[in-house]
Amino acid sequence: MKRLAVFTSGGDAPGMNACIRAVVRGAVYHGVEVFGIRRGYNGMINGDIFPMTSHSVSNIVQRGGTILKSARSKEFMTPEGRQKAHDQLIKHGIEGLVAIGGNGTFTGALKFFEEYQIPTVGAPGTIDNDLYGTDYTIGFDTAVNTALEAIDKIRDTADSHDRIFFIEVMGRDSGYIAIQSGIAGGAEMVMVPEVLTPISEVVETLKQGWSRSKSSSIIIVAEGDEEGNAAEVAEKIRSQVGVDVDMRVTTLGHIQRGGIPTAYDRILASRLGLGALEGLLNGEKNVMAGVVNNQLLYTPFIDTIKLPKPINEDLLRMVRILSV
Amino acid sequence: MKRLAVFTSGGDAPGMNACIRAVVRGAVYHGVEVFGIRRGYNGMINGDIFPMTSHSVSNIVQRGGTILKSARSKEFMTPEGRQKAHDQLIKHGIEGLVAIGGNGTFTGALKFFEEYQIPTVGAPGTIDNDLYGTDYTIGFDTAVNTALEAIDKIRDTADSHDRIFFIEVMGRDSGYIAIQSGIAGGAEMVMVPEVLTPISEVVETLKQGWSRSKSSSIIIVAEGDEEGNAAEVAEKIRSQVGVDVDMRVTTLGHIQRGGIPTAYDRILASRLGLGALEGLLNGEKNVMAGVVNNQLLYTPFIDTIKLPKPINEDLLRMVRILSV
Amino acid sequence: MKRLAVFTSGGDAPGMNACIRAVVRGAVYHGVEVFGIRRGYNGMINGDIFPMTSHSVSNIVQRGGTILKSARSKEFMTPEGRQKAHDQLIKHGIEGLVAIGGNGTFTGALKFFEEYQIPTVGAPGTIDNDLYGTDYTIGFDTAVNTALEAIDKIRDTADSHDRIFFIEVMGRDSGYIAIQSGIAGGAEMVMVPEVLTPISEVVETLKQGWSRSKSSSIIIVAEGDEEGNAAEVAEKIRSQVGVDVDMRVTTLGHIQRGGIPTAYDRILASRLGLGALEGLLNGEKNVMAGVVNNQLLYTPFIDTIKLPKPINEDLLRMVRILSV
Amino acid sequence: MKRLAVFTSGGDAPGMNACIRAVVRGAVYHGVEVFGIRRGYNGMINGDIFPMTSHSVSNIVQRGGTILKSARSKEFMTPEGRQKAHDQLIKHGIEGLVAIGGNGTFTGALKFFEEYQIPTVGAPGTIDNDLYGTDYTIGFDTAVNTALEAIDKIRDTADSHDRIFFIEVMGRDSGYIAIQSGIAGGAEMVMVPEVLTPISEVVETLKQGWSRSKSSSIIIVAEGDEEGNAAEVAEKIRSQVGVDVDMRVTTLGHIQRGGIPTAYDRILASRLGLGALEGLLNGEKNVMAGVVNNQLLYTPFIDTIKLPKPINEDLLRMVRILSV
Structure with missing residues (x-):
């Protein structure tokens, strides 16, 4: 050639x-x-x-x-x-x-x-x-680190306000970014397309955390999760935990594609x-x-x-x- | 005391x-x-x-x-x-x-x-x-730099795909984050609550850019802009520029509150x-x-x-x- | 024109x-x-x-x-x-x-x-x-932030080992980078060309810190300080505080000129x-x-x-x- | 247990x-x-x-x-x-x-x-x-990325001034940090303890680069290289390429141990x-x-x-x- x-x-x-x-x-x-x-x-x-x-x-x-x-x-x-x-x-x-x-x-x-x-x-x-x-x-490694930097930043504000954050990361069919950034970011739960995590299990985990006085929580949701995107998951959970829990949703979006x-x-x-x-x-x-x-x-x-x-x-x- | x-x-x-x-x-x-x-x-x-x-x-x-x-x-x-x-x-x-x-x-x-x-x-x-x-x-300075890092990352992918990006930054009543991150990020336009930027002006700017073969554009929208949030602004613009223009919207969200x-x-x-x-x-x-x-x-x-x-x-x- | x-x-x-x-x-x-x-x-x-x-x-x-x-x-x-x-x-x-x-x-x-x-x-x-x-x-602002990131990293290792670090930053005739990065980095002392800081004062400050059980310290030295560069300052101090104190010197060098x-x-x-x-x-x-x-x-x-x-x-x- | x-x-x-x-x-x-x-x-x-x-x-x-x-x-x-x-x-x-x-x-x-x-x-x-x-x-991965960020910054200034930089990274007995940061940083050469790279080969590589009008070069030296540390290597090379070549040496030092x-x-x-x-x-x-x-x-x-x-x-x- x-x-x-x-x-x-x-x-x-x-x-x-x-x-x-x-x-x-x-x-x-x-x-x-x-x-x-x-x-x-x-x-x-x-x-x-x-x-x-x-x-x-x-x-x-x-x-x-x-x-x-x-x-x-x-x-x-x-x-x-x-x-x-x-x-x-x-x-x-x-x-x-x-x-x-x-x-x-x-x-x-x-x-x-x-x-x-x-x-x-x-x-x-x-x-x-x-x-x-x-x-x-x-x-992949860059995208995970970009997601992780965002999670680190959000943990600052979650801790300061005792909030639960649902963070949506990329992954329509794959939970790789979610799992790796979730472990590295110290997330309480990770929801991925490959494995069904029922809403009831998320609620249970949150309640266990509260019983141990864990005041803030981070849940990573891959965009392709069966329970829906992060906003939909948060909505389902809110209906079960009540309105006085301070919950926020953030979608990392296209920043995950770019960067050095x-x-x-x-x-x-x-x-x-x-x-x-x-x-x-x-x-x-x-x-x-x-x-x-x-x-x-x-x-x-x-x-x-x-x-x-x-x-x-x-x-x-x-x-x-x-x-x- | x-x-x-x-x-x-x-x-x-x-x-x-x-x-x-x-x-x-x-x-x-x-x-x-x-x-x-x-x-x-x-x-x-x-x-x-x-x-x-x-x-x-x-x-x-x-x-x-x-x-x-x-x-x-x-x-x-x-x-x-x-x-x-x-x-x-x-x-x-x-x-x-x-x-x-x-x-x-x-x-x-x-x-x-x-x-x-x-x-x-x-x-x-x-x-x-x-x-x-x-x-x-x-x-403020940290939030601007966080927004700027995100804009830098998005420019990578905008350039690679010849896309128009609408990036929403924080600022319900104030355009400071939008203006500073917009100038620093080399944005084509910045839309802030303090000054009305009509949709027609955005469309005009985009068209001028295309006439100079500018293939990608970044428009920063403060969340409190009179024309709506970034998704709403993008929708209004799409109706004027046609469906074949590749436009994306991203909302930076809570990452702007945290960080070192x-x-x-x-x-x-x-x-x-x-x-x-x-x-x-x-x-x-x-x-x-x-x-x-x-x-x-x-x-x-x-x-x-x-x-x-x-x-x-x-x-x-x-x-x-x-x-x- | x-x-x-x-x-x-x-x-x-x-x-x-x-x-x-x-x-x-x-x-x-x-x-x-x-x-x-x-x-x-x-x-x-x-x-x-x-x-x-x-x-x-x-x-x-x-x-x-x-x-x-x-x-x-x-x-x-x-x-x-x-x-x-x-x-x-x-x-x-x-x-x-x-x-x-x-x-x-x-x-x-x-x-x-x-x-x-x-x-x-x-x-x-x-x-x-x-x-x-x-x-x-x-x-200037970028150089200060670059020096600061380095100081943050060095503090991790200084704390882990109870060490004193002398960090030399740029500034042949000017202490601006030293002062700003020193304040932002939480340094114990900053030595600049414009003001003479006698070695005895540095020793005194270190000893006061030890008396309050401060186990690690960071001292920023502008390259143009009258007492010499960081290595020379450290040497002078060692002769007064004794050999069993764990002291390290690091010179940040050219990284301060570059970067985004x-x-x-x-x-x-x-x-x-x-x-x-x-x-x-x-x-x-x-x-x-x-x-x-x-x-x-x-x-x-x-x-x-x-x-x-x-x-x-x-x-x-x-x-x-x-x-x- | x-x-x-x-x-x-x-x-x-x-x-x-x-x-x-x-x-x-x-x-x-x-x-x-x-x-x-x-x-x-x-x-x-x-x-x-x-x-x-x-x-x-x-x-x-x-x-x-x-x-x-x-x-x-x-x-x-x-x-x-x-x-x-x-x-x-x-x-x-x-x-x-x-x-x-x-x-x-x-x-x-x-x-x-x-x-x-x-x-x-x-x-x-x-x-x-x-x-x-x-x-x-x-x-290790963090240390390599820290070294890499430094190399990226130094490349900015090396390019702007058409300089040759010798960058010393950690590794008394091991060239891992040097090799990985060197490949990722686009270095012209990497000198490691495990393999002898004669000075003559470095000189040859530099000269070939100049013949292709490569104006700036980066050479990574592991601290334990047989030819000496970065300053010693640079000195040996200077004696062979002449004094009018703009060469600089920088030692990354303890920043490689710390960081997120x-x-x-x-x-x-x-x-x-x-x-x-x-x-x-x-x-x-x-x-x-x-x-x-x-x-x-x-x-x-x-x-x-x-x-x-x-x-x-x-x-x-x-x-x-x-x-x-």
Whole structure:
């Protein structure tokens, strides 16, 4: 392979720039030409493709977001869109792709390969950590630390006013951010999509805390919890504990997507970017580079897309023990 | 005066602990006994009053929230409540008070003085910076920096996706947090309660930005803006710019109240705490210590309560110029 | 004036980018052409001069350092150097300058004006806050907060081990960073160039602390203190208190120059950049824009260079009271 | 086992408080009495031992340092010291110990067991990550992020002035902090004790960078590097590259020990604290709880003390590739 391209797709995640940098510098190191594509599959379709050098990625390792920008592309879901994308790649002489993104991105790459045989190796970039085939995804550690900083701040005010706070964190289908930020933040409870926590159990835990004169409490709710979002959960609880309990709801929202990446995310992103690049050069295709038990390995897209990533039940047990 | 007490009241603000520390250490330095009262006027009523020493305030200068806890007290608004509070102060031999809080706190202190002649000197503790008689209030600088960090993170993701973000910051009656975080965060517009910004003007600014290929925009909305909260403003704008513009809304919420205080807030809080204490010892009463043009001065509660604090129109002008 | 240029010179300071942005956007707003000069007077001499637009300064308000780079220029101190610089300005049609820097920068500008009548308006960019004519300089608030974060971290370990720490902060001729970070950090003592603190007084304070069972202490030493740097001060004290006291020295160093600027610095920098630009357009020359008592004003370079900026003795008194 | 005690020993590390909390709450959960010992083995000898409850560890999960304080104990190295320590444990009815610390701590525990058969289970608390038997130690992730923040700040000023910076990080025998902060910080080179990097290779790398017009460079030096500390390395290099290169040296020092622990460290510390406690309750003794490949496991003290922890050579390779 003499020329390849890199792009970011789907929701942005802190560390994507460190990953792009590793792909580009790895290509330079191995003597391969490397191009960047802007705005994911949309840029591929529109020919927003440009050559990158070692200098193109100077001083970006610490930046949040993605210098290649990202987008979700409806047009790439159509045969016509993929045809245009292929034409552009041919025009630029690009023989392989490194795709930084999540399952939507990899699904597109797989379809594209079936039709045009352009090999793609993926790197898992999403704050949700919901991808099978890697212990952690790029951006997850930063998102957890961002949520944690917010929890630390809210605990100050919760303690000062003897309040109960319901804090909603990101995670439509996955409770990873909720569990990790909850344990680290010393939360009394964590409610996640993977495990049903009945409202009655939350009420029971709150009442036990009050009986031990615990005056303030923090409950973390993943946005995709079965009992509803944080506001809905708080409403259900209020109806059972009475109106004189001071309860507040806060939704952390988009701050969890941005920010300067942590050391962990920059190193993971560098490792996965380099791993994806070297995998592509070594003939891998339609696989995602991941780190499992500290080892770099490649998992077929078909598995990352289909297989669920189980939540660590030991961590849920820890939440209960540590809030006694 | 041989014995006095300090308390925090109303919404908590970062720097309150530094202020408590300055009151306590100042009292020790001047050889006066000092007591702490927990949970504001509620603790005064319930006798939650305890002696403090230099050691009581060790290692708190950097902590958010308030070690004395805070509350709003309905009971203190009644003659019976104030009677109980007075009985407790007499019982503990307390001859004067330092009250860290806002206008609600000072209104109570004034009423209390009229009835029982216990002198109070106040220190302005509120993140909103809406108190006449001081350039800045304790907690404001930290709240602005917290909002700013969130804006910086959101800009990462706004840029990566070419989105318009409406970010709601605190400020029911005051646009100070909005303006300062907006200028510092490079926002395209800032909407504040003090000045009407018509929706049509926001739409015009956005369109001008697009004509200069500005792909992402950030608009800061103070929660008390006349056009509504951030979600309502966004809805009104969407109806004018069309559905294909990618707009998001995020409300920063309670994180703005907590957090490690900045250097500015710790120094201001120390200065105001010491100033309030020394004012009280020098016979001041029913006044708030403030810093205006770098000078410590005392403003009667009656003025801080009644007089409005004007917004700096020069700063609003700066927002417009800097977003060209 | 139809065309002007902006540059940064001397040591870099956080907020310089926000200042550059305000100059450039202000020029665009007022319909004046604006150029950037790289590496201060060196770039002026070498013709490293380029046109800037509103877009040139997108997304830099939050960045530390200076996108125009900075340098100290020996060549500009020679008549030949200034001749070359003038030739370059003429060549580019530049009629006025905004210089962001300190006294060295302004001294050069004054000499340059005497010879070539090119007017310059300055903006005070230095972390040391040692410039007469402004309450605060660009970068000072960030430097204080950076020093403070370090002090907070060191207090954790000092407390855990019952240690005395001597922390050296920047300030060759000025104790501003030392005093402000010392008060905010809850330091037991602060040693500054402006006021002699004899070693015997430090020893006395430490002994008093031990008598009150204060087990750990933090002493802030400005690098330019008369008793020597932190290591020298510690050595002198060790000889008086004995070897079994656990003392450590740490020098914060260059981290104080960098980092994301605080809200305060970004707003101050924006205000001073716009103020310098508008001053220049209004005919000001050889003056520095400053903010004194919240008012923008212009001080002749000759005064900022010659007049000393006194330290606030009230703040030194506060250090003593707050460490009782 | 009905009663056990927990203590911290050796250098403090961020996350130790989260670990103490997990031991205490775990004991409460399992219905076992738990005591705290202050200042490590010194407190054991002096009887500074006190009962802890769930409430004793409220609101400490986010604090740096250790609420139990730490110390190195010479007296515990003597038979008389250990005799006194044993007497105190007997007096308080303590049957087992959880020791949070490093190899010095575990060596003492082993000796103590040989003489008095008091079982100890350890948790690895040290920022250096130099303990065999766990992938990461408590405090390492925070220390790396602290070093990284400093590197990010220094890069701002290095870039602005086209300078070469030599940054010394902690690690007397171990290059872990250097390598991880170096990769994450985008350093040009990393010099570690485990691998000899000759000065000539550093000079060569710098020259290659200059030939690609790289104007600023950052070189991370672990304090225990064979070529000397950062100042010595810089001196050797200066003699080869000439005096006109602008080189600076900065030593990060004790800030690396303190600070608010990261999410990773709090979770790891919680897991290891609970793991150590439950190990002790299940009959483990003279072992350290560790997490290897995401699994909790116990390694005999004799192995953690004797076996070396190899550096990851893949990461060193990454430094070279990413700085092309």
